[in-house]
Amino acid sequence: MLRDHYxxxxxxxxxxxxxxxxxxxxxxxxxLPVEKIRNLHVFGEVDLNTKLLxxxxxxxxxxxxxxxxxxxxxxxxxxxKTSVSGFLIIKQAEHYSDRHRRVYLASRFLEGxxxxxxxxxxxHKVENEESMYLIQKEYNKSQEALxxxxxxxxxxxxxxxxxxxxxxxxxxxxxxxxxxxxxxxxPLNALFSFGNTLMYRTVLSEIYRTTLNPTISYLHEPSTKRxxxxxxxxxxxxxxxxxxxxxxLINRKTxxxxxxxxxxxxxxxxxxxxxKRFIRAWEDRLETTVKHRxxxxxxxxxxxxxxxxxxxxxxLLGDDVYKPLKAWW
Amino acid sequence: xxxxxxxxxxxxxxxxESYPRLQEREVLIDNAFKMDHIDGKYVRExxxxxKMQESDHLQMLFYLYQLELRGVQKRGLISYTKxxxxxxxxxxxxxxxxxxxxIAQAYRVIEQAKPPVVKKLPYCKSCAYFGFCxxxxxxEYAT
Ligand code: SF4
Numbered sequence: 484m485l486r487d488h489y490x491x492x493x494x495x496x497x498x499x500x501x502x503x504x505x506x507x508x509x510x511x512x513x514x515l516p517v518e519k520i521r522n523l524h525v526f527g528e529v530d531l532n533t534k535l536l537x538x539x540x541x542x543x544x545x546x547x548x549x550x551x552x553x554x555x556x557x558x559x560x561x562x563x564k565t566s567v568s569g570f571l572i573i574k575q576a577e578h579y580s581d582r583h584r585r586v587y588l589a590s591r592f593l594e595g596x597x598x599x600x601x602x603x604x605x606x607h608k609v610e611n612e613e614s615m616y617l618i619q620k621e622y623n624k625s626q627e628a629l630x631x632x633x634x635x636x637x638x639x640x641x642x643x644x645x646x647x648x649x650x651x652x653x654x655x656x657x658x659x660x661x662x663x664x665x666x667x668x669x670p671l672n673a674l675f676s677f678g679n680t681l682m683y684r685t686v687l688s689e690i691y692r693t694t695l696n697p698t699i700s701y702l703h704e705p706s707t708k709r710x711x712x713x714x715x716x717x718x719x720x721x722x723x724x725x726x727x728x729x730x731x732l733i734n735r736k737t738x739x740x741x742x743x744x745x746x747x748x749x750x751x752x753x754x755x756x757x758x759k760r761f762i763r764a765w766e767d768r769l770e771t772t773v774k775h776r777x778x779x780x781x782x783x784x785x786x787x788x789x790x791x792x793x794x795x796x797x798x799l800l801g802d803d804v805y806k807p808l809k810a811w812w
Numbered sequence: 813x814x815x816x817x818x819x820x821x822x823x824x825x826x827x828x829e830s831y832p833r834l835q836e837r838e839v840l841i842d843n844a845f846k847m848d849h850i851d852g853k854y855v856r857e858x859x860x861x862x863k864m865q866e867s868d869h870l871q872m873l874f875y876l877y878q879l880e881l882r883g884v885q886k887r888g889l890i891s892y893t894k895x896x897x898x899x900x901x902x903x904x905x906x907x908x909x910x911x912x913x914x915i916a917q918a919y920r921v922i923e924q925a926k927p928p929v930v931k932k933l934p935y936c937k938s939c940a941y942f943g944f945c946x947x948x949x950x951x952e953y954a955t
Contacts, residue, residue, distance in 0.1 A: 777948050790947045797944075802926045806949040 485521040489762055491755055493528040498538045520544050522688050526553065526758065545691065547684050552752040555680045560691070568694040574799040575699040582630065588715075588798070588805065589634055589702035590625060593641075595719030595807025597622045600645045602810055603722055603730070607652050614648035631702070649726065654734045666750040670743045673751045674732070677758070678725035679717070681765055686720065687713040689788045695796060716791055719807050724784060728764045737764065773812050847875050854889045855879070861894040864935060869901060873911040876903040 490496070494507040503515040515523075523539070524547045536559060539546055546559040578584045601618060604611040618641050625637035650657070650671065657671045667673040687710050690697045700711035702718060732738040742757030753761060772781040775790075782790070791808055798805030849856040855875050859868055872888040879886050880903060888901035901907075921928060930945045939945075 775947075776950055778943065778946055786943070790943055793944045793947050794949070797927075797947075800926050803948060808949065811950070 485519055487522040487524060487766065488515060488520050489524045489526065489759075490529060491526050491759065495530040496525075496535055497532065498535045503535065503538065517542050517544070522547060522684065524549065524684070526551075526755075545688055549680075552746065552750065553677050553680070553758055554752075555684070558684075558687075571694050571796065571799060572696050572699070575696055578799055579699055579701060579705065585701050586629060586631065586634060588795075589631055590628065591805055591807045592702045592715050592718045593622070593625060593634065593638055595809060596722060597641060598807070598809040599719065599722035600641070600726075603726055604645070604648050604652075610651060611648045614644045617644045631704075634702075645722075649730075652730060652734075655736065655739065657733055667752070668749065669751055670740060671729075673743060673753055674729045674738070674761070675725070677753055677761060678729055678765070679721060681762075682717045682721055682725050683710075683713050685769065685785065686716045686788055689785070690716070690792055692789065693792045693796060695792055716788065716795075719791065720784075720788060723808075723810055724765075724768055728761070728768050732761065732764055773810075776811060845875065845878060850886070851889075853886055855886045856889045856891065858891050858893065860892075862892040862897070863938075865899075869899075870911065870914055872901040873903060873907050874915070876901065877908060877911045880908075 490505060492507050494505060496503060496505050498504075501517075503517050505513045505515060507513075517538070520542070522545050526549045528551070536546070539559070540561040543561050545561065548556045548558070550556050578588060597618060601615055604615050604618075608615075621637050621640045621644070625634055625641075628634040628637060653671075657669075667676045687697060690710075690713055695712065697710040697712045699705055700715045703711040703714045705711050737760050738753075738757055742754055742760065743751055744754045745751050769785040770783050772783045773787075774780070775782040775787075778790075787808060794803065794805055797803040847855050848858055855872065857868065857872060857875075862868075868890050872890055876886055876888055887903075889898050890901065891898045903911075936942055936945065
């Protein structure tokens with residue numbers, strides 16, 4: 484089984500013979516099982532050299548770098564994989580430049596997201612009835628949108644209702660006024676930022692293992708972010724994975740206010756212990772399996788992301804019509 | 813796409829653990845195809861089990877044919893670890909015709925605009941592309 488590996492402390496990563504070693508401040512060396520790593524996430528301040536990067540490329544490992552506050556800085560990708568498909572890229576672009584086809588895909592991503600938002604709110608059905616109704620109504624309206632701007636407008640309204648109701652479900656005092664993207668100013672926003680970053684990386688590393696081109700997207704504008712397709716697909720999974728992790732971390736008091744630090748009275752971020760607790764819950768969630776109705780086999784949440792890429796490929800090839808995942812369990 | 817299929821991974825680990833005497837492992841020819849090993853006059857492949865003998869045989873023929881096109885004459889040996897047996901493959905006229913036909917057929921599939929319709933086959937269950945071929949969403953959801 485391949486897994487993600489996280490480095491938190493400061494130290495040094497290097498290749499010695501055919502192994503990667505992590506050496507921490509105290510000169511303690513830990514070997515990392517290179518054949519088993521899918522992604523290496525570096526949060527601490529770590530020294531490394533090109534010999535290591537070359538080695539990591541051979542094993543198709545992506546190296547993601549985050550700054551001290553847990554914000555994503557960049558990725559070192561292994562050499563361009565050989566399995567690119569020119570044909571598929573053309574199809575991807577066609578579906579982008581044809582307005583109707585683009586809106587179709589964009590609203591399918593929204594559909595999946597909304598389904599999972601409602602699914603989360605349903606846990607507290609009585610309190611959330613009003614919000615659920617408003618979200619459903621707004622979603623229905625969005626289905627008549629003929630362009631992306633209009634669709635995004637509806638999405639904004641949905642999100643507002645959703646976050647309001649979401650905050651009501653928290654058992655600790657983690658209130659937030661509105662969802663602020665960056666920099667996060669309160670703990671709840673910090674959790675969303677951190678979780679969403681992990682989600683984008685996860686989706687991207689699954690896209691990377693298919694022949695899809697991650698820069699051509701539908702709901703998000705391809706020009707604004709380099710790997711905007713991962714933002715598109717993440718829309719479906721954020722409420723299903725990130726928000727559920729956050730809900731359970733807060734409501735089980737695994738994460739409390741003491742797991743946050745504030746920089747300059749402005750930026751709120753998870754401290755090391757907070758990040759570790761988050762990532763532990765995150766990894767558990769992604770490895771959790773459900774029995775897939777169509778495949779009839781146990782499928783992890785992480786593999787569900789890959790399957791979403793496959794369904795998109797089939798849609799682009801005209802082999803099947805894309806429908807988003809809607810958790811049925 | 814087949815990177816993470818457990819079976820492929822199992823196969824990779826197998827290479828590292830079995831037949832340690834075969835020194836030079838995984839020969840990559842013209843950046844196009846990979847063979848487990850070339851050993852004197854033999855090309856060798858190691859397989860877990862003999863469940864897919866047909867396609868193992870064809871794969872070997874493909875290697876032998878590709879080598880022949882590059883002026884190298886070899887024979888093939890396929891070893892099945894589970895059954896502890898080894899079979900020999902020789903590229904004669906019939907086999908050459910067979911592999912050429914298969915290559916032509918593969919191109920016909922590759923050049924289609926869409927993948928062919930999925931046909932349920934007994935070995936789909938252990939195929940690395942299973943997820944791709946069979947994933948769909950159900951039509952109606954009871955919410
Ligand atoms: S799963 Fe797909 S690729 Fe694999 S054998 Fe079946 S039809 Fe062929």
